[in-house]
Amino acid sequence: MVRDPVTNATGDIPGCTTPRLTLAVGSAASEARVQYGILSGDVANVTLVRTPTDVRRRALAEGLAAPQFSPKRVGGIRLAKDQKEQKEIYTGTPIDLRSVVYIVDLSSCNASDPGWRPGVTKEAIQNYVLFNNSSPVSNALDRFYTTCSYNKTFFKPSNVTVVGPVSLPCSGWIPRNTTAGAATVERTNATVQDWWDFSAFCGASEQAAWQRGTEAWATNASNSDPKLAALTRTAVDRRRNIYILPTNVKCPWEGYGDVTCTKPICDTFIRSSSAVSSSFGAAAFLHEQMHNYGLEHSGRGADPYGDDADVMGNFLPAGNALMCHNAPSMWRVGWATPIVDPRNSSPLFGNLTSANFSMSSNVLTLTVPSAHVSDANMVVVNLGAADNSKFSSGIPGVDTYYISYRVKAATAGAFDGGLPSKYNRTMFIHRYNGVQDERVFGARPTQLYTSSMSGTKIWYSTSASNFTIAADGTGGGLRVTLVNANSTHATVQICKMFSIQEICGASKSDDGVDHDCDGLPDCSDPDCLPCF
Incomplete structure (x- = not known):
């Protein structure tokens, strides 16, 4: 995809003969992304090995997805030197997002079926x-x-438009440059570069046809x-295109979005039955x-999806009310x-490592503001x-933990107004x-x-089974x-465990330190009986 230097409109690269292929889906796609460090929109050189025909036939017979090239058989992906960054981590300058929301009409697939x-x-x-004051949707995008975002990201009405319905042909094809050699990959042959059938x-x-067709309409x-x-004609780092698709589309998902994106347009596809919901409002968006x-x-x-206190998990309990993210996603x-040091505003105050604890002083007591009070x-x-x-x-098996506190707002549209009531005034770990x-993949937040x-x-x-501590004191338990x-x-209160007992x-049984963090220091702990 490139941007026209005159109109700034986006489109396919002229003369590009690279076929569109689905290399991986679901967890396999995540594995490939982690392995090769590739973002949606990156330019890369790819060496492919065809999936054996018998494997594809067996998968199709079992009703499974059967890409012509399995990620386990990808010969190699090498990113081009001019790879781009997503650059949407807030670093001090508010981000103004731009978006075109396309309502897609595919009645060309079956004019008599309202599902199209x-x-x-x-x-x-x-x-x-x-957001509209007269609308019951309190969690509008x-x-x-x-x-x-605490006013770090904006989705201003002046930068957003909803258009359509955009009628697209149900199927079609792109002719191939006949001077090029014949190809036998997935949807490409001697005369056809690509084809689609909704x-x-x-x-x-x-997906490419939805984008290509709506952009041509625009x-x-x-x-x-x-x-x-x-x-559409202003050059920006990224524009968010949202496609509202008819209910009948043959997609295995209700919503689908690029996970990080470096291309001119970042795509989100949402089935219309989930786009407008009285059960969860705009949560799909x-x-x-x-x-x-x-x-x-x-x-x-x-x-x-088990974290029901985050819109990236199970957002259904929030209904139409506004629920924000958990601490690691926010970070x-x-x-x-x-949290910062109340004495000198040091940003490292709440960023704890083994350096914050010692054998003689292993307990810290900190004040954590509710997420609705401070960023x-x-x-x-x-x-x-x-x-x-x-x-x-630096030690295998020693995880990083995020401790936060959240309060449910009394107003549905306020910060965490959609937080489930069971989590009101709750500490999260x-x-x-x-x-x-953006190029370190694979980590997902887990509510513990x-x-x-x-x-x-x-x-x-x-516990005793996973306790790890190094000679320099790094590691331990919490x-x-x-x-x-x-x-x-x-x-x-945060206590670092230097031992599981x-x-x-003689030198430790009266030092007043609770080394195993069970609340019983020295001789008061049965571990030390009889005391020396």
């Missing part, structure tokens, strides 16, 4: 992307960005629509758009940071690091081993523990205790 018609109106979609498929070719419509012209931002799903236990995109609202603990100069865990880098003042209030990170909580902040002996 749009099923939504521009007015309805407008209420989901731009613009409100989400402004509120949950009535039967939902692959890379169909090029013509821009002649009489100044706002659309300004959005929020979820897929934050994939564009680079966020992964937020899980709990074995469920990759990943630069919207929130660890400096978490404590990050990485005991695998010796200090903040090497933030990544997440595991997240990612970094603020929640506690209110009526709960257990104490969480341990380790005990987190919720000491107190109110409508604006929580008091949290109290360290006893």
